[in-house]
Amino acid sequence: MTSDLLQVSDAQVEFHVAGGVVRALDGVSIRVTPGETVAVVGESGCGKTTLARAVLGLQPLSNGKITLTGEEVRGTPRRLAERVGMVWQDPYASLNPKWRVGRSVLEPLYLSGRKGSPEKIFEEVGLDPRFVDRYPHQLSGGQRQRVAIGRALALKPPLVICDEPTAALDLSIRAQILNLLKDIQKSNGCSFLYISHDLTTVRFLADRVAVMYLGRVVEEGPTEQIFTDPRHPYTAALLESAPSLEKLMHLPEPPVGEVPDPKTRFIGCRFAGRCPNAADQCIGEDPPRTVEADRSYFCHLPVKTS
Ligand SMILES: Nc1ncnc2c1ncn2[C@@H]1O[C@H](COP(=O)(O)OP(=O)(O)OP(=O)(O)O)[C@@H](O)[C@H]1O
Numbered sequence: 568m569t570s571d572l573l574q575v576s577d578a579q580v581e582f583h584v585a586g587g588v589v590r591a592l593d594g595v596s597i598r599v600t601p602g603e604t605v606a607v608v609g610e611s612g613c614g615k616t617t618l619a620r621a622v623l624g625l626q627p628l629s630n631g632k633i634t635l636t637g638e639e640v641r642g643t644p645r646r647l648a649e650r651v652g653m654v655w656q657d658p659y660a661s662l663n664p665k666w667r668v669g670r671s672v673l674e675p676l677y678l679s680g681r682k683g684s685p686e687k688i689f690e691e692v693g694l695d696p697r698f699v700d701r702y703p704h705q706l707s708g709g710q711r712q713r714v715a716i717g718r719a720l721a722l723k724p725p726l727v728i729c730d731e732p733t734a735a736l737d738l739s740i741r742a743q744i745l746n747l748l749k750d751i752q753k754s755n756g757c758s759f760l761y762i763s764h765d766l767t768t769v770r771f772l773a774d775r776v777a778v779m780y781l782g783r784v785v786e787e788g789p790t791e792q793i794f795t796d797p798r799h800p801y802t803a804a805l806l807e808s809a810p811s812l813e814k815l816m817h818l819p820e821p822p823v824g825e826v827p828d829p830k831t832r833f834i835g836c837r838f839a840g841r842c843p844n845a846a847d848q849c850i851g852e853d854p855p856r857t858v859e860a861d862r863s864y865f866c867h868l869p870v871k872t873s
């Protein structure tokens with residue numbers, strides 16, 4: 568019925584920790600169509616990496632469903648690597664420091680019983696093919712991330728998840744990596760689920776944006792609409808703090824007020840305690856989903872159209 572490549576429906580992930588339960592994903596629904604880039608943004612701890620891990624089958628859901636290329640993701644089936652590639656913030660997360668990098672990029676092929684040329688993959692990601700014999704520590708940060716991207720793309724999966732792929736890189740290198748991702752998409756037509764704090768890169772890359780807050784997607788829609796005409800006060804606050812958004816990762820002060828304890832059992836809107844528009848209704852009732860043309864949001868008192 569649907570042409571979705573990835574469909575996350577009402578996904579729930581709970582972590583039982585000392586003092587309570589963290590609902591890292593609390594009813595998250597996201598769709599990615601073929602060739603599309605969907606960005607997931609939101610402050611630290613809102614559940615972005617948990618979402619990525621769930622799509623990769625690394626994080627079991629306590630409720631909901633994830634479907635990739637029409638098949639439900641459960642456990643960690645080996646064939647999943649043919650359907651989804653992963654680029655982490657830290658390339659060392661996917662590169663064995665003791666292996667020559669040429670071996671690392673070929674490993675996904677090897678595991679699925681195929682052969683390939685590491686030099687060719689290196690060329691695809693803009694690396695000198697002679698680097699295949701190097702070890703990760705003999706490359707720069709940007710080169711290592713290119714190797715990690717090459718590895719994620721080795722099986723030509725239709726979906727590639729990037730979790731803060733440029734956060735650890737210098738600004739000048741960041742632009743190169745983003746351009747590489749764009750070029751790759753143009754040449755092989757894959758989709759990206761692009762996770763980032765950095766709204767500038769999101770605007771550059773994404774077709775659609777999902778804004779997460781405390782385990783929920785509070786607003787979702789086409790990138791330009793989200794950036795120029797947000798509905799959810801949290802999206803608006805996030806955009807307002809955009810020039811210093813990268814600092815959000817480290818700064819003690821988020822856009823408005825403080826993120827509540829994730830173990831809180833919420834009744835109303837999760838953002839109510841920080842929201843300048845909050846009314847009694849927001850504290851007492853969970854906001855319903857409002858669908859407006861191509862976008863949707865969860866808010867009792869949305870920001871008015873300018
Ligand atoms: N293994 C775990 N055990 C307990 N709690 C966890 C675990 N992994 C994540 N959490 C909690 O789940 C919530 C979501 O974490 P997650 O790492 O998905 O956030 P994030 O949006 O990726 O944050 P960041 O931007 O800092 O990477 C946080 O409150 C986090 O503390």
Ligand SMILES: [Mg+2]
Binds near residue numbers: 617730
């Ligand atoms: Mg994360």
